[in-house]
């Protein structure tokens with residue numbers, strides 16, 4: 001898999017120094033997601049209050065793409081209103097479904113545009129989406145409580 005070297009650095013940096021990693025005891029819901037095709041796993045704690053993502057923490061094991069993407073996702077949605085967080089998620093899902101045809105909107109996705117090249121590799125898209133899908137699941141569960 002070849003990614004732009006600058007983007008590779010962003011991904012490697014998140015992989016080595018993941019943000020919001022380590023589960024907080026304060027949470028509305030906890031979800032656990034796995035990506036069997038690669039062996040990636042994530043446990044995510046979400047604290048939702050007043051329609052705002054007050055806290056999102058995670059722990060997991062897996063490849064650099066899954067770990068870096070979870071780090072980027074958690075930092076992006078932290079402190080955002082739920083609707084805004086889901087809009088970012090939607091934008092990232094679109095990028096991952098683009099098969100390499102999109103660059104991603106950096107104003108919305110920030111560091112997540114570094115993962116744009118992953119969309120050319122269908123097997124790795126699941127790695128990149130793991131944390132995001134866990135977050136979406138957690139939001140749905142928290143809102144139905």
Ligand code: ZN
Pocket residue numbers: 035038039040062063064065066127
């Ligand atoms: Zn993976």
